[in-house]
Amino acid sequence: MASAPVKKVAFIGLGNMGFHMACNLIKKGGYAVAGFDVNASVLDKFKSEGGSVMKNAGDCAGADAVVTMLPSNQHVANTYLDPKSGVLACKDLSPNALLIDSSTVSPSVARTVSEAAAAKKFSFVDAPVSGGVNGAKAGTLTFMVVS
Numbered sequence: 001m002a003s004a005p006v007k008k009v010a011f012i013g014l015g016n017m018g019f020h021m022a023c024n025l026i027k028k029g030g031y032a033v034a035g036f037d038v039n040a041s042v043l044d045k046f047k048s049e050g051g052s053v054m055k056n057a058g059d060c061a062g063a064d065a066v067v068t069m070l071p072s073n074q075h076v077a078n079t080y081l082d083p084k085s086g087v088l089a090c091k092d093l094s095p096n097a098l099l100i101d102s103s104t105v106s107p108s109v110a111r112t113v114s115e116a117a118a119a120k121k122f123s124f125v126d127a128p129v130s131g132g133v134n135g136a137k138a139g140t141l142t143f144m145v146v147s
Contacts, residue, residue, distance in 0.1 A: 009031050009063060009064065010060035010065070010067070011036075015037065015039075016136070017102075019045070020139075023051070064096070067101075073109045081112075093122070096123075098123050102128060103128065110146070127146070129141040
């Protein structure tokens with residue numbers, strides 16, 4: 001299936017890695033990047049870099065791609081699967097949205113989220129990264145993608 005060009009990105013998890021990854025998308029240009037993190041001070045900093053702020057993980061209406069960079073299995077599962085505020089609960093997510101999890105999680109969590117996404121007709125890829133914070137800052141991360 002050919003995918004449409006990505007114009008709007010929802011980025012969830014603006015910690016040490018995710019903040020720089022999301023800001024690099026903004027700097028690249030051509031993308032409207034909305035971000036969410038539980039740390040409110042990070043959201044202010046993200047806004048100052050040109051991003052817009054989401055009120056929760058499910059606030060990804062119209063996103064062509066959702067990228068998550070989260071600290072643990074449980075964070076990833078909750079972010080995608082929470083029936084009230086999870087990504088898959090978003091009623092207005094673009095119909096062909098690509099869901100990309102760059103967190104380092106167990107295969108079972110990635111499979112569970114992938115199956116839930118597929119049931120809603122979304123494509124999900126497990127795409128952890130290598131390169132650390134310096135790679136995130138420099139925009140030189142290596143993605144290991146499993147679909």
